[in-house]
Amino acid sequence: MAENNIISPENLVYEKTSVLTDRVLHYCPGCGHGTAHRMLAEVVDELGIQGDTIGVAPVGCSVLAYYYFDVDMQEAAHGRAPAVATGIKRTMPEKYVFTYQGDGDLAAIGTAETLHACNRGENFLIVFINNGIYGMTGGQMAPTTLPGMKSSTSPYGRDVVTMGNPLKMTELVAELPGTCFVTRQSVHTPANARKTKRALKKAMEYQKQNKGTCFVEIVSNCPSGWKMTPAESNKWMEENMFPYYPLGDIKVPS
Amino acid sequence: MARKGDVVINIESCKGCEVCITACPNQVLALSNEVNSKGYHYVMKVNSACVGCANCAVVCPDAVITVYREKRKQ
Numbered sequence: 001m002a003e004n005n006i007i008s009p010e011n012l013v014y015e016k017t018s019v020l021t022d023r024v025l026h027y028c029p030g031c032g033h034g035t036a037h038r039m040l041a042e043v044v045d046e047l048g049i050q051g052d053t054i055g056v057a058p059v060g061c062s063v064l065a066y067y068y069f070d071v072d073m074q075e076a077a078h079g080r081a082p083a084v085a086t087g088i089k090r091t092m093p094e095k096y097v098f099t100y101q102g103d104g105d106l107a108a109i110g111t112a113e114t115l116h117a118c119n120r121g122e123n124f125l126i127v128f129i130n131n132g133i134y135g136m137t138g139g140q141m142a143p144t145t146l147p148g149m150k151s152s153t154s155p156y157g158r159d160v161v162t163m164g165n166p167l168k169m170t171e172l173v174a175e176l177p178g179t180c181f182v183t184r185q186s187v188h189t190p191a192n193a194r195k196t197k198r199a200l201k202k203a204m205e206y207q208k209q210n211k212g213t214c215f216v217e218i219v220s221n222c223p224s225g226w227k228m229t230p231a232e233s234n235k236w237m238e239e240n241m242f243p244y245y246p247l248g249d250i251k252v253p254s
Numbered sequence: 255m256a257r258k259g260d261v262v263i264n265i266e267s268c269k270g271c272e273v274c275i276t277a278c279p280n281q282v283l284a285l286s287n288e289v290n291s292k293g294y295h296y297v298m299k300v301n302s303a304c305v306g307c308a309n310c311a312v313v314c315p316d317a318v319i320t321v322y323r324e325k326r327k328q
């Protein structure tokens with residue numbers, strides 16, 4: 001059969017990058033964390049910097065990121081990844097350093113570390129996975145939860161009068177002189193995932209030039225926390241998350 | 255004519271999320287009635303219309319799919 005001839009090494013166009021280990025991801029079916037990991041790993045692979053990259057893992061669903069990225073990794077206390085990354089980058093300025101953080105990690109308990117690292121213009125990449133919820137601990141409301149959005153701690157929907165408005169960390173850090181490149185992307189479609197990869201690659205290249213903090217938000221889904229199928233969660237994300245968290249570059253270096 | 259492609263699916267690591275099915279422009283993929291050892295209905299090819307665009311593999315959160323595409327004719 002003709003098809004069998006197509007499957008041969010010279011025709012290979014896409015396979016899992018070796019910068020990801022072969023461990024089976026523990027994420028729920030359809031969760032964007034897996035695709036986000038892979039886009040970042042592909043960038044490390046293509047830039048040939050696997051041996052010079054150091055990642056800092058958060059607390060949250062991606063706490064086990066160090067099992068999956070085949071680069072040097074350090075686990076940080078909840079929200080403290082930018083402080084840990086600061087220490088790593090300052091002692092080893094020639095390394096490529098990134099943090100990988102959820103919205104509970106980055107925009108709640110770690111708000112201070114995030115803002116101050118960006119304000120100091122620390123020379124590393126912050127990858128921010130915003131799924132509007134505390135996924136790991138059972139779908140509690142996060143600072144990023146949308147107005148009216150139900151979570152286990154806002155069962156009637158987020159009431160902004162008593163619970164505050166969703167925090168737009170990405171717009172906030174873009175205001176700080178220390179940040180160099182600030183963008184908001186997603187990984188739920190092939191086109192969006194490829195755009196995210198291009199953004200992550202740019203960010204790593206700017207890091208080489210010591211231009212300041214690069215901040216890549218990835219608006220992502222949490223099918224389990226949102227209590228939806230993966231397909232429903234991606235549609236819901238487009239219809240509800242993107243109007244509040246619009247995709248695109250917010251700050252690009254001149 | 256579009257070049258022909260093909261995919262190899264690692265059914266043991268598939269979680270049946272269907273994200274790849276939505277992403278395929280040629281309806282090549284569908285869920286099997288069978289389940290893998292973890293109990294997930296896994297993805298399989300249902301026709302030979304694959305063009306090797308890799309859309310399915312790019313969005314698969316679990317890196318289940320490997321993609322091949324025939325070379326351009328000289």
Ligand SMILES: Cc1ncc(C[n+]2csc(CCOP(=O)(O)OP(=O)(O)O)c2C)c(N)n1
Nearest residue numbers: 059060061078102103104105133134135136
């Ligand atoms: C100091 C501390 N406080 C609270 C917790 C409980 N906790 C674990 S993960 C988490 C929130 C994770 O949410 P997010 O960062 O959005 O990650 P996601 O799971 O959604 O990817 C919380 C509050 C903790 N582990 N440590």
Ligand code: SF4
Nearest residue numbers: 028031061135222223
């Ligand atoms: S709880 Fe949500 S964020 Fe965590 S792995 Fe499951 S779908 Fe992903």
Ligand code: SF4
Nearest residue numbers: 278304305307308310
């Ligand atoms: S490579 Fe493209 S055409 Fe082939 S199965 Fe995947 S998405 Fe469909």
Ligand code: SF4
Nearest residue numbers: 268269271272274314
């Ligand atoms: S996207 Fe990946 S894990 Fe999900 S159904 Fe397709 S092959 Fe399986």
Ligand SMILES: [Mg+2]
Nearest residue numbers: 102103133135
């Ligand atoms: Mg979250």
